[in-house]
Amino acid sequence: MKKLVFCIALAGCASAIPDQPTTRIDFTAPETYPEGVVYDSISNVYFVSSARLGSIGKVSAQGTYSPLINDPTFKSSYGLKVHPDGKRLFACIGDANYSKFTSPDTRKKMSRLIGIDILTGKKTDDIDLSKLVPGQHFANDLVFDHQQNAYVTDSFANVIYKITPGGNASVFADSPLFKTEGIGLNGIVYHPSGYLLTVSSGTGTIYKIELNNPKKISKVMTEQFFMNGDGLLLTSNDTLVVVQNGGSDKIYELTSKDNWSSAKLSASTLVADRFTYPSTATLVKDKIFVMNAKFSELTDSTSVPSKIFAIQHARLMPLPK
Template sequence: MKTTILISAFSLLFIACDSEKKSGETSVSLKSKYIITDSGLYPEGIDYDFKNQKFLLSSLQKGAIYAMNPKGEFSVFATSSKLVLPTGVYTDEIRNRLIVANADLGISQKSTTGSAGTIATVSIFNLASGELIKEVDLKNFTPNAGSCPNDIAVDKNGNIYITDSFSPIIYKLDTNYNASVFRENTLFQPKPNEFGLNGIVFHPDDYLLAVKTDTSKLLKISLTDPENITEVTGTTFNAPDGIELDKNNNLVIVENGLGLGKTYTFSSTNNWSSATKINETNIGKDEFPTTAALATDGNVYVISSKLGKLLSGDKSQSSYAIQRVN
């Protein structure tokens, strides 16, 4: 990865994760807001495990996955020697697995001299135990270019899709974890020294929706036609990060602290050719919200990462919120 890209990444770190709509699990009572107290955590990705009733979130600074139950009890859930800067997390209850995208921007406690830009992997953990199942290397697809595996979506057959924020690529892992480039397109190309593709979801009508951070666009991507990539019109936001489908298949887009630190909920009546904003929630610019998760109570929850503090050199932040979107 080029040094200029890495330097820019420190000031433009907005990584995403998402979880697709899930159903059929028993609801539990969740608080409208949780406060996590853990010095230097800097959480980034979040998802909710419907099967085991807990939030799972990634820590950019500590290189690990953490779990928090509905009571607010918090602990390390999973890690590995290769998990340096975990970004997006995805709970796949049907297949009992946790999927984690992983990179290295040189700001993790696990980063070493010269390691920035050398890691691009996907880790698969057992969703119940946190035991490592598989790690897949993606760096061979971008040997001479920047790479930052970012967010994750899973289709109805169990195929995994991963965005890359530094290269114009969406990767695919099939059901046997064979890796390939699913789409490479100039529409995905990030501006110089900026983040491109970010949050991604699989829509039940068999296509992908993804945001591009540098251009603040929402894209619809066909699963069957490589050339069928269109911009969804009618949306306005800045610095989009994570995205999530709510229980009604409306789309929640998280605008991080490089924007205003809000969430926007959009609906569509024409299969996401266009969209209309139906809700807006202010989280706070300094809170630096990044990603969102649909929980078992039918509500969407957003995590505040405080990444602005980390990127300014402050590694001592100890209070982070997970809160319900109105």
């Protein structure tokens, strides 16, 4: 009898699971392969980066793409954040892997944090991060704290940089825990309790770094590793969204009850949503939207470069407790 009841309940649950992909905002931007996305509530547009061309554009809610800045020195643009002043957009700039304009003098060497006036599209800030530590560089993602300091992950050097409001850059956090082959530290968020959370694509681990003592670094204990973890989004003090690509192509929600000493999986997207190499996430009112970067095409020599890309709603379905 118990088995029959269980089967009926399961069948009822299965019938309630959506079988169609979620809402997409399609936009035409040939060969851009946008990795970063951030929604600006003031102008009601999405800003998107370009790993292929380095350009930065904006996408309306109706799916109209228009350029914000095209700078020939921007080989690739990745993570994006609107500055707390609401007037500037900041972008991670480099030449890590997919740039159409790569050159020997910048390949895996260039690492910059760029500020752009949202209204005019003019460059306001240009901070060189490539000389702070030796080796290869890949400025990948950034976040601001409550004092308007910026923190940038370097996915090749596997350090976190700190840039003050005045533009002074330094190495904020460097640890043997961060070291890995290939792409390491990636998405990063600021927690109002005074620490950073970042995920390593290479180790699949989420790390917690105290702002007042950056040598105090700990692993957030989770039920699984997030290999190829990319963008992070803190939707509340105890809820974190993790974007995972590299074959999984899913978005997960984690919740913590102990100030991010540990976390449990609470929700995820469905295979039916058919994300195409999701990279970063942004909050639009109470909904999460994710960029489909389509990077798998860039490693396939037979692929025809895409003209159309999509920002997609991430429908997080609660997982059984």
